Amino acid sequence: MKWTKKHIISINDFSREEIDFVLRKSAIMEGKLFDSRTSSLMNGKILANLFFEPSTRTRMSFEAAMKRLGGVTIGFDHPGITSEVKGETIADTVRIVSGYADVIVIRHPVEGSARLASEYSDSPIINGGDGANQHPTQTLLDLYTIKKEFKDIDGLSICIVGDLKYGRTVHSLTSALENYNVNIRFVSPQELRAPRQIVKTLTEKGMQVKETTKLNVRDSDVVYITRIQKERFPDQQEYERVKDAYILNRKSLEGIQDNAIIMHPLPRVSEICTDVDSTRHARYFEQARNGIPVRMALLCLVCGIGFG
Amino acid sequence: MADKKDQRLKIKTIKNGIVIDHIKQGRALDVLRILGIYGNFRDAVTLAMNVPSKDLGRKDIVKVENRDIDSSEVNKIAIIAPEATINKIKDYRVISKERVSLPELIVGIIKCPNPQCITNKEREPIESVFIVKQKDPLILSCKYCEREVSSPVLLS
Numbered sequence: 001m002k003w004t005k006k007h008i009i010s011i012n013d014f015s016r017e018e019i020d021f022v023l024r025k026s027a028i029m030e031g032k033l034f035d036s037r038t039s040s041l042m043n044g045k046i047l048a049n050l051f052f053e054p055s056t057r058t059r060m061s062f063e064a065a066m067k068r069l070g071g072v073t074i075g076f077d078h079p080g081i082t083s084e085v086k087g088e089t090i091a092d093t094v095r096i097v098s099g100y101a102d103v104i105v106i107r108h109p110v111e112g113s114a115r116l117a118s119e120y121s122d123s124p125i126i127n128g129g130d131g132a133n134q135h136p137t138q139t140l141l142d143l144y145t146i147k148k149e150f151k152d153i154d155g156l157s158i159c160i161v162g163d164l165k166y167g168r169t170v171h172s173l174t175s176a177l178e179n180y181n182v183n184i185r186f187v188s189p190q191e192l193r194a195p196r197q198i199v200k201t202l203t204e205k206g207m208q209v210k211e212t213t214k215l216n217v218r219d220s221d222v223v224y225i226t227r228i229q230k231e232r233f234p235d236q237q238e239y240e241r242v243k244d245a246y247i248l249n250r251k252s253l254e255g256i257q258d259n260a261i262i263m264h265p266l267p268r269v270s271e272i273c274t275d276v277d278s279t280r281h282a283r284y285f286e287q288a289r290n291g292i293p294v295r296m297a298l299l300c301l302v303c304g305i306g307f308g
Numbered sequence: 309m310a311d312k313k314d315q316r317l318k319i320k321t322i323k324n325g326i327v328i329d330h331i332k333q334g335r336a337l338d339v340l341r342i343l344g345i346y347g348n349f350r351d352a353v354t355l356a357m358n359v360p361s362k363d364l365g366r367k368d369i370v371k372v373e374n375r376d377i378d379s380s381e382v383n384k385i386a387i388i389a390p391e392a393t394i395n396k397i398k399d400y401r402v403i404s405k406e407r408v409s410l411p412e413l414i415v416g417i418i419k420c421p422n423p424q425c426i427t428n429k430e431r432e433p434i435e436s437v438f439i440v441k442q443k444d445p446l447i448l449s450c451k452y453c454e455r456e457v458s459s460p461v462l463l464s
Contacts, residue, residue: 133454
């Protein structure tokens, strides 16, 4: 398994062994988060954050991860200040920036842009989200959160709720879960059902998959709820009709298993009421925090920096 | 026997050129399109559709006089007619016979149906690339946006 200079573009590029390896390394990194040696692992290294689309969590999380490792960050978080507005191609931008930085994180609304970037970069590219397609580091931190909680992903019942049609975190997560032996329950409005191909692939791999429009949190180890994303809807009337389809509150958690956890890629709008935050099931803030050790581990891996 | 005789009557042999046989029923016109044969082609073109076939039940055949075929055309035909065979004819004799085969990667031939895919954005230095995930029935996956396609549309 060669990690140095590996591009992190799609969770579909990862085997189960590779995913498990990243999760193990992330746990090691979390154990060393405040170790004095950790804060100098990336001394002298530069991370370029190329955010052609707004993001707060992903961009700040990569920036924090790099700075915790002793590296520095450059880049932009607003396409208005880039040469793209002058008509520069993604390929040219990346070719130039790869001469400035040791590792590049790119977020771009066009699907496949990160794969294209990887073909023109001497430095490793990490996909920070390409439109509705992939967001592999989100998936790795989701899996890390599940594994941290239950030690083993195999055998779990996972309920995935919300926008299963447009939500890229859902698509990436289910692709990754194809590598494990889990039961999946998809809960969504009829018009936001998971793509047929995803359901077919999971079923062909022998997993128990159920699809329903009714949210029932019982019998699940993990409830992964997502925001209905306004920006992905071509039809705003359709959005208005389904935006509040599922709302988790303290009352709706009645009957939930004692050790079940609730996850959300954030930001949330109305789908999780704040009265859930203080329950023992809420893991979404911890999930977001887990992005730091996972991204620190990945940055070290692709830059060829050993850390135990 | 009667079938064979009928077929001989319907399809004349050619002196020089190509015979594309075992084309999936109904795809002969697509093969002509791939070969760029429209109304302005000067040499003889023979087209047979829905003729009996031992292997396929029914098949189409295309014969084109004084025409060769290149590998990009063969790859395109493989996508729409994966069982097709290409016979090259010289002086009424078959000088080569090959079955088309789908490559693992199909480069620069298929248009990605996803308008948000980077391969549909102008100015980027990129060709469409599809990965053959399954041959029968055909399932392709765009290397870039990962969209799966079962009825590919060829680039013009």
